[in-house]
Amino acid sequence: MNAIHRLVTAVSLASLVPFAQAGEVEVLHWWTSGGEKRAADTLQRLVEEEGHTWKDFAVAGGGGEAAMTVLKTRAVSGNAPAAAQIKGPDIQEWGELGLLTDLNAVAEKANWDELLPKQVSAAMKYDGDYVAVPVNVHRVNWLWINPDVFEKAGVEPPKTLDEFFAVADKLKEAGFMPLAHGGQPWQDGTVFEDLALAILGPEDFRKAFVELDRGVLTGDKMVKTFEALKKLRSYVDNNAAGRDWNSATAMVMNGKAGMQIMGDWAKSEWSAAKKIAGEDYTCVPFPSTQGSFAYNIDSLAMFKLNNDDNRKAQQDLARIVMEPEFQQFFNQNKGSIPVRLDQDMSEFDACAQQSMKDFKEAAQGPGLVPSLAHGMAASSYVQGAVFDVVTNFFNDPDADPKKAAQQLAAAIQAVQ
Numbered sequence: 001m002n003a004i005h006r007l008v009t010a011v012s013l014a015s016l017v018p019f020a021q022a023g024e025v026e027v028l029h030w031w032t033s034g035g036e037k038r039a040a041d042t043l044q045r046l047v048e049e050e051g052h053t054w055k056d057f058a059v060a061g062g063g064g065e066a067a068m069t070v071l072k073t074r075a076v077s078g079n080a081p082a083a084a085q086i087k088g089p090d091i092q093e094w095g096e097l098g099l100l101t102d103l104n105a106v107a108e109k110a111n112w113d114e115l116l117p118k119q120v121s122a123a124m125k126y127d128g129d130y131v132a133v134p135v136n137v138h139r140v141n142w143l144w145i146n147p148d149v150f151e152k153a154g155v156e157p158p159k160t161l162d163e164f165f166a167v168a169d170k171l172k173e174a175g176f177m178p179l180a181h182g183g184q185p186w187q188d189g190t191v192f193e194d195l196a197l198a199i200l201g202p203e204d205f206r207k208a209f210v211e212l213d214r215g216v217l218t219g220d221k222m223v224k225t226f227e228a229l230k231k232l233r234s235y236v237d238n239n240a241a242g243r244d245w246n247s248a249t250a251m252v253m254n255g256k257a258g259m260q261i262m263g264d265w266a267k268s269e270w271s272a273a274k275k276i277a278g279e280d281y282t283c284v285p286f287p288s289t290q291g292s293f294a295y296n297i298d299s300l301a302m303f304k305l306n307n308d309d310n311r312k313a314q315q316d317l318a319r320i321v322m323e324p325e326f327q328q329f330f331n332q333n334k335g336s337i338p339v340r341l342d343q344d345m346s347e348f349d350a351c352a353q354q355s356m357k358d359f360k361e362a363a364q365g366p367g368l369v370p371s372l373a374h375g376m377a378a379s380s381y382v383q384g385a386v387f388d389v390v391t392n393f394f395n396d397p398d399a400d401p402k403k404a405a406q407q408l409a410a411a412i413q414a415v416q
Contacts, residue, residue, distance in 0.1 A: 025313040026055035026081040027300065028074075030067045031334075033246045035268025039333040046320045052313040057081055065186070068380070075099060075303075082314045086132065086301040088123060088376040094301060095126030101304045101311075102129040106318045115322070115340045117363055120297060123376070132301040133318040136327075136336035139355050140263040140294040140371045141194045144249070144270075145282040149176050149258040157284045161198055161228060164287040168235040171258040178235035180257035182243035183395070185387040189373035191232065191261050192390045196225045198288035202366045205292075209372040212382065212416065217409040226393060226401035233394055241395075253281070261286060263296055263374065267335030267351055277349040285358070293362035296374035298336070385411035 025047060031040040044054040059067035064085065071084050075097075086094060094100050107113070107130040113121055116134065124132045143164075145157055150167075153174035158164040168178035181187060197205050200221045207213040208222065216222065240248075249269040251257040260266060270281050277283065285292075302318060305311050320326055327338040332348060337356045345353050362368040370376035375383060389408045393399045 023051065023309045023313050024053040024055055025083065025310065025317050026057050027317070028057040028059065028067060028071055028081045028084040029300075030059055030064050030085060032058050032060045033244075033269065034272040035333045035335065036265065038272065039268070039330040042329050042333070043317075043320070043326060046326055047313070047317055050313075050316045050320070052316060055081075064375070080303040082305060082310060083300040083302050083317060085298060087297055087299045087374075088370065089379050090375060091123065091132050091299070091301055092126055093379070095131055099303055100126060100131035101302050101314070102131055103133060103302060103315070103318050104130055106130075106133075106315050110319060110322055112322065115342060117339075117341060117359075119295075119363065119368060120339055123297060124299060132299040133321045134339040135298040135300060135321055136331050136334055137339055137359060138263045138265055138296040138298065138334075138336045138371075138374070139359070140190060140296050140374060141197055141286040141289045141292060142262065142264050142266070142351075143284050143286045144252055144260040144262060144266050145284065146252050146255055146258055147280075147282050149252075149255055150282075152176075153258065155258075157282060158287045159284075159290070161195075161288045165231060165235075168232075168259075172235065176255075177237050177251065177257040178259060179232065180248040180251040180260045181236045181240050182245050182248045183236075183241035184243070184245075185391045186373060187245055187248075187262075188391045188394045189383070189387050190263065192225070192229055192386075192394075193294065193371060193373040194261055194286040194289065195228045195232070196222070197292055197294055197369065198286060199225045199228065202292045202369050205294075205369050206366075206377075209377045209382075209386075210370065212378065212412055214409050214413070217412065218405050222405040222408065223401050226399075226404045229390070229394060230399065230401060233397075263371075264335040264337075264351065264355060267349075268333055271333060271335065271349075277351045283351040283354075291358075291362065292367040292369060293359050294369050294371045295359070296371045296376055297339070298334075379415075381415040382412055385415045 029040060031037060047054050059070050074080055080099060120134050124130055124134055153171045155167045155170050158167045171178040204216050208216040245262060246269050248260055249266045252260045275281055302314055305314060327340055327343055331338050337352050345356055372378060372383060389411050393404045
């Protein structure tokens with residue numbers, strides 16, 4: 001029995017009572033940085049235009065760990081919000097607890113099955129019922145570049161890992177910080193994931209982090225991934241510990257650093273600063289991952305409510321999230337791409353248009369892979385085990401790559 005199940009069994013689910021008042025929808029999320037907050041504020045406005053009251057339940061923390069801790073406490077005490085930012089396998093876990101409500105009526109009326117890629121719709125369902133609404137699709141394997149810094153250093157965007165390290169050397173020689181990074185477990189995990197995708201390729205990546213294949217987890221390619229992570233660490237400044245991701249983005253934006261490895265939510269910071277894709281900044285697939293698309297889908301899972309007015313507000317929230325108006329504004333500000341296959345992309349920037357093109361192409365073959373670092377590939381327990389091993393390795397200059405691969409497999413096995 002996992003931790004959430006143990007917590008919930010301690011309190012009778014019969015004690016679940018409506019927390020909100022009539023027409024109120026309480027939403028737990030961690031969209032708190034500049035561009036993200038603008039996007040969340042728009043959702044609030046659209047809900048309030050329907051006559052409902054929005055109760056914001058924002059919990060800061062880019063990876064969402066703090067928000068999930070708060071949600072577990074609230075759910076156990078019978079005060080779950082109407083909606084919470086939950087994604088990937090965790091949706092299934094909450095569904096098993098019987099706490100989520102179905103959105104089938106909303107989904108059928110709006111033809112969600114036709115509007116959504118099958119990979120997305122499958123992730124939003126529990127036991128065949130829609131229990132969550134997808135907000136967007138993020139690409140994790142992006143490299144963000146300040147073109148002015150690159151020009152001053154005399155380098156071009158790298159296409160391979162070897163080129164990446166060569167560029168980093170030249171940036172350092174030119175007096176720039178090669179790589180802006182925040183030393184937090186989920187950020188370390190993001191960098192590790194992109195390196196793993198580059199070295200393992202999409203099929204072995206899936207074997208390692210979805211199927212949890214011990215042979216791949218301890219194999220030569222995984223050892224090479226840790227070797228690359230150790231080399232990459234030498235291009236990160238000594239003050240990275242605890243730095244938020246958007247602060248690292250600002251370092252690239254301000255010309256202090258040349259590159260950042262981060263999902264496309266980083267673009268929300270550039271957008272909020274009125275920077276233009278292709279001019280003020282460059283986005284390219286992380287070196288050696290061209291043709292692959294590591295995805296992270298933000299979604300709002302809906303909890304059971306007893307109050308009819310609150311349920312109506314909840315259903316309207318789900319409907320609004322999928323409508324083109326919100327999909328366009330939210331994703332333009334969040335840096336992600338819409339979940340609707342019929343969305344007009346003409347008003348999106350060059351990075352988003354490329355992302356949508358790559359997403360659709362990757363979906364036709366093995367290149368579309370769920371992000372482990374962002375809760376799409378495996379349970380939060382597996383994710384946490386990987387983060388522990390990766391962060392310990394990242395911060396230990398004497399760590400051994402071969403031993404780290406063995407530790408990774410052991411840590412994953414221990415939480416299964």
